[in-house]
Amino acid sequence: MNGYLPILFIFLVATFIGAAIIVLSTLLSRKNWTPIKLMPYECGMDPIGSARRRFPVRFFVIGMLFIVFDIELIFLFPWATIYDKLMIFGFVEMLIFVLVLLVGLVYVWKKGALEWQ
Amino acid sequence: MLSVIEPIVVCVGVLVALLALAAGLVWLERRLLGLWQDRYGPNRVGPFGLLQVLADMIKMLTKEDWIPPFADKPIFVIAPAVIVFTVLMSFAVIPFTPHIQVVDLNIGLLFVLAMSSLGVYSVALGGWASNNKYALLGGLRAAAQMLSYEVFMGLSLMGVVMLAGSFSLRAIVEAQQGLWFCVPQFPGLVIFFVAGLAEARRIPFDLPEAETELVAGYHTEYSGMKFGMFFVGEYLGIVLVSALTTVLFFGGWLGPVLPPLVWFFLKTFFFICLFILIRGTFPRLRYDQLLAFGWKVMLPLALLNLVVTGGIVLAKS
Numbered sequence: 001m002n003g004y005l006p007i008l009f010i011f012l013v014a015t016f017i018g019a020a021i022i023v024l025s026t027l028l029s030r031k032n033w034t035p036i037k038l039m040p041y042e043c044g045m046d047p048i049g050s051a052r053r054r055f056p057v058r059f060f061v062i063g064m065l066f067i068v069f070d071i072e073l074i075f076l077f078p079w080a081t082i083y084d085k086l087m088i089f090g091f092v093e094m095l096i097f098v099l100v101l102l103v104g105l106v107y108v109w110k111k112g113a114l115e116w117q
Numbered sequence: 118m119l120s121v122i123e124p125i126v127v128c129v130g131v132l133v134a135l136l137a138l139a140a141g142l143v144w145l146e147r148r149l150l151g152l153w154q155d156r157y158g159p160n161r162v163g164p165f166g167l168l169q170v171l172a173d174m175i176k177m178l179t180k181e182d183w184i185p186p187f188a189d190k191p192i193f194v195i196a197p198a199v200i201v202f203t204v205l206m207s208f209a210v211i212p213f214t215p216h217i218q219v220v221d222l223n224i225g226l227l228f229v230l231a232m233s234s235l236g237v238y239s240v241a242l243g244g245w246a247s248n249n250k251y252a253l254l255g256g257l258r259a260a261a262q263m264l265s266y267e268v269f270m271g272l273s274l275m276g277v278v279m280l281a282g283s284f285s286l287r288a289i290v291e292a293q294q295g296l297w298f299c300v301p302q303f304p305g306l307v308i309f310f311v312a313g314l315a316e317a318r319r320i321p322f323d324l325p326e327a328e329t330e331l332v333a334g335y336h337t338e339y340s341g342m343k344f345g346m347f348f349v350g351e352y353l354g355i356v357l358v359s360a361l362t363t364v365l366f367f368g369g370w371l372g373p374v375l376p377p378l379v380w381f382f383l384k385t386f387f388f389i390c391l392f393i394l395i396r397g398t399f400p401r402l403r404y405d406q407l408l409a410f411g412w413k414v415m416l417p418l419a420l421l422n423l424v425v426t427g428g429i430v431l432a433k434s
Contacts, residue, residue, distance in 0.1 A: 003220060004220070006128060017136070017201065018199075021345075022194060022197075029181055031181065040247075042249075051249050051250045051253050055253065055254070062408065066267070070267070077284075081283060087434065115409075116404065
């Protein structure tokens with residue numbers, strides 16, 4: 001665990017830098033609020049409705065695809081580090097794994113989940 | 118005692134150098150864009166306009182620090198700090214020279230990937246908390262884009278890990294003594310760099326802040342130094358991707374005659390300039406093109422690169 005001490009330290013320093021900038025900008029800045037400034041910016045028009053509205057479900061689809069493919073990626077990482085020991089077994093294993101991945105990708109593709117129309 | 122102090126000194130030194138570098142990069146980008154677009158760029162404040170950075174910083178710090186009453190205040194304030202924090206953390210495992218490195222983790226590469234994916238939270242939450250339609254759209258776009266491109270960013274690095282047999286960035290650099298990985302892993306390099314452009318939200322992938330349609334995207338409602346932090350985060354992201362490209366594909370500090378740090382700096386500087394040149398020359402993609410390109414072209418390419426690399430390594434042994 002000793003090797004992670006510098007990580008803890010850089011964590012503290014990076015947090016401090018982030019916090020310091022926020023505090024500094026709060027202290028140094030001027031405040032001059034007017035009623036117009038208190039409205040959300042919409043190119044000079046009065047905002048119509050709230051921004052908390054429905055948005056396209058495709059963003060969620062992308063999120064789900066990401067989870068699926070990223071988890072498969074996590075399985076591949078340890079495999080890559082010991083590839084020089086696994087050799088032919090590792091190669092065939094990987095081929096099967098990538099094939100499964102590809103089938104998934106083709107399925108998603110054909111279902112139209114990658115289309116933005 | 119020395120073993121405790123040394124990483125601390127390195128850590129503070131690296132962070133301070135990075136922040137200075139990010140500030141300098143703003144100037145460099147404006148000057149280089151000026152050069153490439155046949156105009157001057159900032160040249161009034163100080164020699165060659167160098168003090169422009171300082172002037173901008175003072176201006177940003179003293180600008181009105183705007184926290185909108187309609188925003189989700191705590192998240193709105195924290196979001197810009199998150200991106201600076203995650204990028205600074207990523208640099209912990211980057212080996213600048215054989216001796217200058219905050220810490221050499223055996224999971225170094227995974228650490229960088231983990232930290233850079235946390236950066237998504239910053240833009241997504243910043244956009245959401247602003248409670249502004251442009252900001253919301255920018256935040257959503259940023260999230261979907263960064264998630265998509267992260268998948269094959271990781272996949273493109275698999276070949277490098279295979280060749281080096283380690284996640285430790287120092288071991289990866291040392292494995293390139295004979296031949297830089299940019300030769301055997303050229304497709305990986307291209308895929309990684311494109312993904313890096315998208316992760317740093319740079320042209321041609323800067324749709325989250327496309328000013329022609331979304332005003333300023335996820336940081337529409339931000340002002341003063343909070344806006345500045347998104348800016349610093351973006352520039353630090355460029356430095357990070359350039360440094361990673363250097364370490365993973367171009368032999369890091371390795372090179373003849375000149376000292377290691379100079380080599381590392383020169384190589385990284387080259388990629389930073391490439392980033393700026395790309396910004397100066399490419400138009401912006403459409404959002405559906407961006408996602409289709411990622412999932413339909415880059416992801417199969419990255420998988421193909423993985424299989425081919427595996428086959429070649431197998432055939433060689």
